[in-house]
Amino acid sequence: MQETTILWADDEIDLLKPHILFLNEKGYNLKTVTNGNDALDLFKKEKFDLVFLDENMPGLTGLETLAKIKSINPDVPIVLITKNEEEYLMEDAIGFKIDDYLIKPVNPKQILLTIKKLIDNKRLVSEKTSMAYQQDFRTLGMTLNENLSFSEWVDVYKKLVYWELSLEKLEDAGMHEILTMQKSEANVQFCKFIEKNYLSWIKDPESGPVMSNQLFKKKVFPLLETNVPVFFVLIDNLRYDQWKMINSILTEYYHVEAEDSYYSILPTATQYARNAIFSGLMPLEMEKRFPDMWQNDEDEGGKNLHEEKFLADHIQRGLRKECKYSYHKVLTFEQGKDVTENINNMMSNDLNVIVYNFVDMLSHARTEMAMIRELANDEAAYRSLTLSWFEHSPLLDALKKLSQKKIKLIITTDHGTISVKHPSKVIGDRNTNTNLRYKQGKNLNFIAKDVFHIKNPHDAMLPKLHISSSFIFAKEDSYFVYPNNYNQFVNYFNSTFQHGGISLEEVIVPFVTYTPR
Known part of the structure; x- marks a missing residue:
C-alpha cells in the first residue's frame, strides 16, 4: 500500500510530538509546519493526501489557509482543529468545504479515526x-x-x-x-x-407472476380505491439497475411505500408489452378486440399510437366505478415542460398516466450515434447517462412539484434491455421483422440453442400472421443477424442495448409505489 503523507500546520506543533510519533508508528508520513504561510509553501512543492490545520495560528488563520489550499487543489481532504466551538466558525468552515473538524484537546486515537475515515475509507x-x-x-x-x-x-x-x-x-x-x-x-x-414455464403461465395466469396484461388489474386499480390521485409514470425501457439510480434522487422527496416487480410478456418489446399494459389484454386478444387499431409486425405505421384508447377501454371493463383520468406521452423536452405546468389540473383526476420515452430513445441513439456510444460505452456509463438525464429532466421537476401534494406515485416501465454480445445467424423471408431479439415469420431457420421457439404463436397468445408463422426469442445476450453482410452487421450492433428477447434485464420489471415525504 502506498504511504499516506499528511501535512499538519499548528503553531504549537512541539506539543503534538506524541501524536506524530503515534501516527508514524501506524505507517503515516507526517510533515509539520507552524503557520499558514509555511503550510502553503510546502503544499505547493509536495503532494499530500490529507491536511490538518489549526484554526488559530499567527499570520494566516486556519480558515484563510484552508481557502488558499482549496484554490490550489480542491480534492485534498482538510481537517480543521480548533478550540472554538462557536457555530459561526463551523458554518464558515463548512462554507469553505471542510472535510472534518476536531475540537482541542485532541487525542491520538481521534486523529487516527479521522485519517481512516477520510483516507482509508475507500x-x-x-x-x-x-x-x-x-x-x-x-x-x-x-x-x-x-x-x-x-x-x-x-x-x-x-x-x-x-x-x-x-x-x-x-x-x-x-x-x-x-x-x-x-x-x-x-x-x-x-x-x-x-x-419451461412461460406457456403454462399464459394458459393459467394465476399460476405465474403478475405480467404486463395483468398490471393494472392487480397493482394499479386497487390503488384507485384510496381516493387519492394516482400518478402512473412509465419510463420506457427502464431496467431495474437504472431505476435504482434515479431512486436515489426520488427518495429525497418521497418514501418508497412498496418496491415490487412484475414480468414482461414476450416479446419484451414496446409494441407488445406496453400495449398489453394499457389494454389489459394479450396481443392476440388485442388483435381480435381492436382489429382497426392493433398493428402487427408486417403492418405499416406506428405500433403504439392507440395506448390512450386501449386504456379507456381497460378502465371501462376493469373498474366498477367512474374514473376520471388523463394520459400524456412525452417524447420531447417541451412536452415534458407542458406536463409539469399542467400538474395542478391533473389533481382533480383519479388516475394520471404519463409515458416518458427518453430511455428508449437513449438505447436506440446508442446504437445509431457514435457519440452516444462513447458516452455510454458500458453498463455503468449507461446507468450514469440515465441518471444525468433524470437529474435535468422536466420529469424530475414534475415529481418535485407532485411531492408537495397528497398523491400516490408509481414508477415503472414496460420492459428492460440487455447489452448484446453474441451474434446468432437466422434466415427468414423478406417479411420477417427487423427486431434483433425476436423474430416472427414463415419457415425461420435458426440456431436452436440460442432461441426459445414458439411454434404456434396462439399458445403464447400472440397473433399468427400465416399458417406456418412462428416466433423465436433470443436467449441471454444473443442477437439475430442475417448471413448476408454478417461482419458489417456484427460490427454495427455488437455491445448495443437491445430488447425483445429473454433475459433477467428485459423480463423482470420494477414497479415501485411512492408517497410524498
Whole structure:
C-alpha cells in the first residue's frame, strides 16, 4: 500500500510530538509546519493526501489557509482543529468545504479515526465489499442450481444488481469479471426457467407472476380505491439497475411505500408489452378486440399510437366505478415542460398516466450515434447517462412539484434491455421483422440453442400472421443477424442495448409505489 503523507500546520506543533510519533508508528508520513504561510509553501512543492490545520495560528488563520489550499487543489481532504466551538466558525468552515473538524484537546486515537475515515475509507470499503461478494458468490452459485420460483428469480436478479452497483465503485477488475460471469450463468438458468414455464403461465395466469396484461388489474386499480390521485409514470425501457439510480434522487422527496416487480410478456418489446399494459389484454386478444387499431409486425405505421384508447377501454371493463383520468406521452423536452405546468389540473383526476420515452430513445441513439456510444460505452456509463438525464429532466421537476401534494406515485416501465454480445445467424423471408431479439415469420431457420421457439404463436397468445408463422426469442445476450453482410452487421450492433428477447434485464420489471415525504 502506498504511504499516506499528511501535512499538519499548528503553531504549537512541539506539543503534538506524541501524536506524530503515534501516527508514524501506524505507517503515516507526517510533515509539520507552524503557520499558514509555511503550510502553503510546502503544499505547493509536495503532494499530500490529507491536511490538518489549526484554526488559530499567527499570520494566516486556519480558515484563510484552508481557502488558499482549496484554490490550489480542491480534492485534498482538510481537517480543521480548533478550540472554538462557536457555530459561526463551523458554518464558515463548512462554507469553505471542510472535510472534518476536531475540537482541542485532541487525542491520538481521534486523529487516527479521522485519517481512516477520510483516507482509508475507500480502501476499507473496497476490501470489505470484495470479501462480502466472495462469500455471497458461493451462496448465489448454489441458489442458481436450485429449482427457483418466479419470485425467487426476482430476488436473485435484485441481488446481482446490488453487487453490480456495489462493485462498480471499486477498482477491482477481477471482481467485476467474476460478477459478469455469474450474471451470465444466471441468465442461462433464467432462460431455461422461462422456456419451461412461460406457456403454462399464459394458459393459467394465476399460476405465474403478475405480467404486463395483468398490471393494472392487480397493482394499479386497487390503488384507485384510496381516493387519492394516482400518478402512473412509465419510463420506457427502464431496467431495474437504472431505476435504482434515479431512486436515489426520488427518495429525497418521497418514501418508497412498496418496491415490487412484475414480468414482461414476450416479446419484451414496446409494441407488445406496453400495449398489453394499457389494454389489459394479450396481443392476440388485442388483435381480435381492436382489429382497426392493433398493428402487427408486417403492418405499416406506428405500433403504439392507440395506448390512450386501449386504456379507456381497460378502465371501462376493469373498474366498477367512474374514473376520471388523463394520459400524456412525452417524447420531447417541451412536452415534458407542458406536463409539469399542467400538474395542478391533473389533481382533480383519479388516475394520471404519463409515458416518458427518453430511455428508449437513449438505447436506440446508442446504437445509431457514435457519440452516444462513447458516452455510454458500458453498463455503468449507461446507468450514469440515465441518471444525468433524470437529474435535468422536466420529469424530475414534475415529481418535485407532485411531492408537495397528497398523491400516490408509481414508477415503472414496460420492459428492460440487455447489452448484446453474441451474434446468432437466422434466415427468414423478406417479411420477417427487423427486431434483433425476436423474430416472427414463415419457415425461420435458426440456431436452436440460442432461441426459445414458439411454434404456434396462439399458445403464447400472440397473433399468427400465416399458417406456418412462428416466433423465436433470443436467449441471454444473443442477437439475430442475417448471413448476408454478417461482419458489417456484427460490427454495427455488437455491445448495443437491445430488447425483445429473454433475459433477467428485459423480463423482470420494477414497479415501485411512492408517497410524498
